[in-house]
Amino acid sequence: MYKDEIFMERYCEGFDGSGYDWNALARVFIMEIMPELSGIIKFDSESSMFCVYSEEKEAVFKFAAAFHTMCENESLMKELFSKAKLE
Numbered sequence: 001m002y003k004d005e006i007f008m009e010r011y012c013e014g015f016d017g018s019g020y021d022w023n024a025l026a027r028v029f030i031m032e033i034m035p036e037l038s039g040i041i042k043f044d045s046e047s048s049m050f051c052v053y054s055e056e057k058e059a060v061f062k063f064a065a066a067f068h069t070m071c072e073n074e075s076l077m078k079e080l081f082s083k084a085k086l087e
Contacts, residue, residue: 006077014086017046024084025077026052029067032080037063 007017015021025044030037040059047066052059071077 001029003071003074005079006074006081011081013086019050020087021084022050024087025081026063026067028080029070030063032083033070034063034066061070062076075083 004017007021015024018041023043023073026041026043030041036052037059040056041052041054041063044053052063054063070080
C-alpha cells in the first residue's frame with residue numbers, strides 16, 4: 001500500500017504497485033542514482049513481494065536507506081518512476 005497513489009498514476013499502462021513495479025522503479029533508481037550498485041544489488045520480486053538481495057550486506061543497507069529516502073521525496077520518486085518500464 002506504500003505509495004500506491006504514485007503507481008496508480010500509471011495504472012492504465014499496467015502498473016498497480018506490485019513487487020514487479022517496485023523492481024522497475026528500483027532498476028531506474030540504481031541506474032540513475034546509484035550506478036555503483038549495478039550488478040551488486042539483485043532482485044527476486046514477485047507480484048506481492050519486492051525482494052532485494054546481494055552477497056554484499058553493506059550494499060543492501062546502502063541501497064535500502066537511499067531508496068527509502070528517494071521514496072519519501074515524492075517529486076523524485078515520480079520522476080524516476082516515469083522512466084520505469086513494466087517488467
